[in-house]
Amino acid sequence: MSAETMSCAKALNAAMRVALTSDPATFLAGEDIAVYGGAFGVTEGLLADFGAERVRDTPISEDAIVGMAVGAAITGMRPLIEMQFADFVVNAMDPLVNQAAKLHFMYGGNVTVPLVLRLPGGGGTGAAQQHSQSLEAWFAHVPGLKVVAPSTPQDAHDLLLAAVNDPDPVVFVEHKLLYREEGPVTVRAALADVDGGLPGTAVRREGADLTIVAYSLTARKAEEAAEALAEDGIDATVLDLRSLRPLDLGPVIDAVTRTGRLLVAHEAPGPVGIGAEVVAGVVGSRAFDHLLSPPVRVTGGGTPMPYAPALERANIPQVEDIVAAARRLMAEDD
Amino acid sequence: MARLDPKTPAGARDALRTMWTIRRFEEALEDLYSRGMLHGTNHLSIGQEAVAVGACGALEDGDLITSTHRGHGHSIAHGGDPMRMMAELLGRTDGYCRGRGGSMHIADVASGNLGANGIVAGSMTIAVGAALSMRMQGTDAVVVCFFGDGAANEGSFHEALNMAGVWDLPVLFLCENNQYGMSMAQDASTAGGSVAARGAAYGIEGVEVDGNDLDAVFTAVQAEVARIRAGGGPGLVEAITYRYRGHSKSDRNLYRTLDEIEEWRTERDPVDRFEAAAVDSGRLTVDEVDEVREEARAAIRDAVGRAVRSPEPDVSDLVDAAYAQVPEHGR
Numbered sequence: 001m002s003a004e005t006m007s008c009a010k011a012l013n014a015a016m017r018v019a020l021t022s023d024p025a026t027f028l029a030g031e032d033i034a035v036y037g038g039a040f041g042v043t044e045g046l047l048a049d050f051g052a053e054r055v056r057d058t059p060i061s062e063d064a065i066v067g068m069a070v071g072a073a074i075t076g077m078r079p080l081i082e083m084q085f086a087d088f089v090v091n092a093m094d095p096l097v098n099q100a101a102k103l104h105f106m107y108g109g110n111v112t113v114p115l116v117l118r119l120p121g122g123g124g125t126g127a128a129q130q131h132s133q134s135l136e137a138w139f140a141h142v143p144g145l146k147v148v149a150p151s152t153p154q155d156a157h158d159l160l161l162a163a164v165n166d167p168d169p170v171v172f173v174e175h176k177l178l179y180r181e182e183g184p185v186t187v188r189a190a191l192a193d194v195d196g197g198l199p200g201t202a203v204r205r206e207g208a209d210l211t212i213v214a215y216s217l218t219a220r221k222a223e224e225a226a227e228a229l230a231e232d233g234i235d236a237t238v239l240d241l242r243s244l245r246p247l248d249l250g251p252v253i254d255a256v257t258r259t260g261r262l263l264v265a266h267e268a269p270g271p272v273g274i275g276a277e278v279v280a281g282v283v284g285s286r287a288f289d290h291l292l293s294p295p296v297r298v299t300g301g302g303t304p305m306p307y308a309p310a311l312e313r314a315n316i317p318q319v320e321d322i323v324a325a326a327r328r329l330m331a332e333d334d
Numbered sequence: 335m336a337r338l339d340p341k342t343p344a345g346a347r348d349a350l351r352t353m354w355t356i357r358r359f360e361e362a363l364e365d366l367y368s369r370g371m372l373h374g375t376n377h378l379s380i381g382q383e384a385v386a387v388g389a390c391g392a393l394e395d396g397d398l399i400t401s402t403h404r405g406h407g408h409s410i411a412h413g414g415d416p417m418r419m420m421a422e423l424l425g426r427t428d429g430y431c432r433g434r435g436g437s438m439h440i441a442d443v444a445s446g447n448l449g450a451n452g453i454v455a456g457s458m459t460i461a462v463g464a465a466l467s468m469r470m471q472g473t474d475a476v477v478v479c480f481f482g483d484g485a486a487n488e489g490s491f492h493e494a495l496n497m498a499g500v501w502d503l504p505v506l507f508l509c510e511n512n513q514y515g516m517s518m519a520q521d522a523s524t525a526g527g528s529v530a531a532r533g534a535a536y537g538i539e540g541v542e543v544d545g546n547d548l549d550a551v552f553t554a555v556q557a558e559v560a561r562i563r564a565g566g567g568p569g570l571v572e573a574i575t576y577r578y579r580g581h582s583k584s585d586r587n588l589y590r591t592l593d594e595i596e597e598w599r600t601e602r603d604p605v606d607r608f609e610a611a612a613v614d615s616g617r618l619t620v621d622e623v624d625e626v627r628e629e630a631r632a633a634i635r636d637a638v639g640r641a642v643r644s645p646e647p648d649v650s651d652l653v654d655a656a657y658a659q660v661p662e663h664g665r
Contacts, residue, residue, distance in 0.1 A: 027470065053470065059500060064493035067459020068466060074443060075398070075467040094490070098453050099460060105656045107441040107449055108431035112658045143656040167658035200663035246664025 030082030067095035086121030101144030134268035200248025207235035210261035260292035269301030354630030384604035388551025400457035405450030426644035455488035484515035545573030
């Protein structure tokens, strides 16, 4: 099938359509996903085609939504759940962390928990502290959970199908500002077309001078930053992690071995974050001997997300922040 | 048809044997614990056996249960193998969870025991999902969700009952009210006093039953399960019972009197009461009661003997064990 141009939201919608069509065990559930089409319109039109039993509006009960999904998943179904905002998952931490993540191991490998939990997160929408968070590092910290964060419409489509196929619980991190971003998408014909498991790190750009590692919306910003840097004659490799647990560090180590410089950028807060894990993995690898300067992180979240536009912007890594950090990195003595 | 009908002689015999099996199992694990052969902690249901046996007896093949941290009785009553349970408590490879879960996490999903759970009310929303799953798959199975009186004050209880109510799901919430959380008396923790009465808020008619009367538990659960199976929507049964032992191994019984415990043991013990009722009603003879006791004792002796010989797990068992599938790049 040839590629067509569509937004991330449409690519996710198309993936759900593929899942619902090709596997009768799949169903969608979440707050206002059916009649309303989801707070961000991602599930628009699915109720009409698949009915209220499989496209299921829920009470505002995040704990019950995720717990229900766990119960359905261990008894033969494949629930695909939307948290209306990533922030609301805090109300569902028990079923996610104590149940979904644990049951496969805890019950001796005798059950699987094939559920997908979509988390629309991130800032930049003026929604302030309780509707703007990037909580992915919390989940990457939990054995038993997988965490993915696509940045392109094609990856949004393919990763969602791979997550539905996956026998383990997958936390699917979506940045709200990506929903309207467009790109070429080849819509898959069936779930079975993405049967290779969750993919790892993607190379977005190859360059010899430094390696920029990012994911989700920040990976798009990293690509823009790399274009700006190219105008200054700085040639960056850009890597998009896509999977945060497991973390695919092989391509990062390869790239840093070549470029000698590492910059990790993400919107989530820096301390104990994904960037720290990437840096630790690189300095603990063969790439260490090739480092020309200390790795740097460009992260957000110094405070809870502010409301005023200028303050909000300052709390989120922007393209120019990545460019500036890259220039400083290049300016350090070899 | 229910798995066992205690109103018949054969069913009464099975029910009594199962109650004794639960009690002997837990006494055996207390013994192993006191001899230093079991580590961790455990929560005993001695004194509560009639709830598990009466409720599980009223189920049919294909029905599911979810259990609690005090779940040995549910597991045995649902058909669990005491050898594999004891092997789990001993942390051995023949345990239901290969020694990974221990006392609070025994599950046998293949036979419909969706598992004990260490989080109070943790299994209540899971039961809701299992009930939805059973309905979406076109079965007429019913899910029985055991929970304690303490769980009724968790948000999950309310979210689970509400969701089951609005979706009309085939789930029976079965409160084992043993009258205490860890130490807090139910009347001090629970506004309104009654768990069964809370059902009304969710369109569910709660039923209260004497949880130490096996015949009464069976009758109440059988009626509710039949109503639910016929599409009548979720149910809520509150079985009033009592635990003789402490909450767990650290309990010094500071919150209740020895007289109170002794009164329940001597006057309301569920096993004594069922034996007397079965003999009085002609379902069992005194000799048959003695035989059943000996059968249970022998079965547990045999189970423990085999469990202690089960191999210890190897640490290599942990490799990639948190996941069912590890992608190539995650190895």
